[in-house]
Amino acid sequence: MNVNDLMIFRTVAQYGSMTKAAHALNYVQSNVSARIQHLEKDLQTQLFYRNRSGITLTSVGKTLLDYTNKINILLEEAEKAVKHDSIPNGSISVGAIESTAFVRLPGILAEYHTQYPKVNISLFSDTTEALVSMILQRKIDVAFVGGPVNHPAIVRQPLFTEELVFVAGPLHPPVLSFANLYDTKLFLHKTGCFYRTKLDLWLKEEGIFPSNITSLDTLDNMMNYVKANLGVSIMVKTFAEEYTKSGIVKCYPIHKKDAFVITSFIYHQDSLMTSSLTAFIDNLHKLKDTSQTFNPE
Missing domain, CATH: 3.40.190.10 (Periplasmic binding protein-like II)
Structure with missing residues (x-):
């Protein structure tokens, strides 16, 4: 087993195809297939299931891939270490x-x-x-x-x-509380966002379970819907301030002790x-x- 064979194996696993892997590596397909067969023979195990639609990793292949990824990281770190210079570059x-x-x-x-x-x-x-x-x-x-x-x-x-605030369109009433969110359209960041997780906890504390929530990928998308008076979002105040200065949106304080994050x-x-x-x-x-x-x- 050598490092080159492992990197070929990693590429084949990534593309799920000998042909695509060979193209990515600029090798002929027969060479890639031979190296995989040599690796399987060397390890005395089957690394891939072969079928008409392509190839998939066996359980042993998945284990080897985990180790190969770790080896790749170490190789990259070794290269960085060799190229280390006192002047940042x-x-x-x-x-x-x-x-x-x-x-x-x-x-x-x-x-x-x-x-x-x-x-x-x-x-x-x-x-x-x-x-x-x-x-x-x-x-x-x-x-x-x-x-x-x-x-x-x-x-x-x-x-x-950072201070978290509610953000709504310019036509929204001057007061916004958690109670208002029960039947208000919410435009929130996708799952995994810390600010959304915090809002979810606050809503549960208040006994509010909104049924009208739209998950969006970017703050710009969230802001576009909010400034069109279509609903409410939660953002950091420093991001929303540029919009409030021009009157595009309104910011409302969140009366929670952990609204500062x-x-x-x-x-x-x-x-x-x-x-x-x-x-x-x-x-x-x-x-x-x-x-x-x-x-x-």
Whole structure:
């Protein structure tokens, strides 16, 4: 068993086809098939079920794929380690919940880019739940998430405090309470969003079970429906403020003691601390120390 065979196996598993894997690897199909057969013979087990519609992993194949993915991560880290330089360069991947990506992150990334222009930054936006999963799977280097994250493999540092508010269209009455939400159309972020989870808990506390909820993928979509006076949403105040200034929407305070939530940055405790990642995290620590919006938990 060698690493090259494992990477071919991983590609075949990814595409579910010898032909597609061979195309992706720029190999001839017979070579890919031969390498898989050699690997199965070497391990004395069957890795794939073969049928007319394609191939699927056996239970043993799934186990080997898990280990192969871990090996691939180690290989990538080994390459980074060999290319390590005291001057930040290369690349880092950053994830963020959408409101942070929109309001906070541009300034943070602009300052970092000014200091370290040789570093290429990849940005991903998703829910807190999805970003935590990406950190654990080493798919991204650092992430900005909402609420507490309690996992032994994750390092978490609180950074900002955000206020959650209800947002409604300009024609909505001047008062908005939880009681109003019983028969109001709600436009909320998809499942996995920390803010939506918090609202769900509040509604249960109030004994309110709305039946008219639409799940949307982006804040822009949520805002479009709200400003058209079609319903109510929940967002961080810093995102909604630009719209309230022009009278497009109205913000309503949420009278809950935990309406102020912490945005933190997280990373895997076993992350390879390249010079570029170290510099990024150091910048965040400086921002935390000087931020007037930060409140200790």
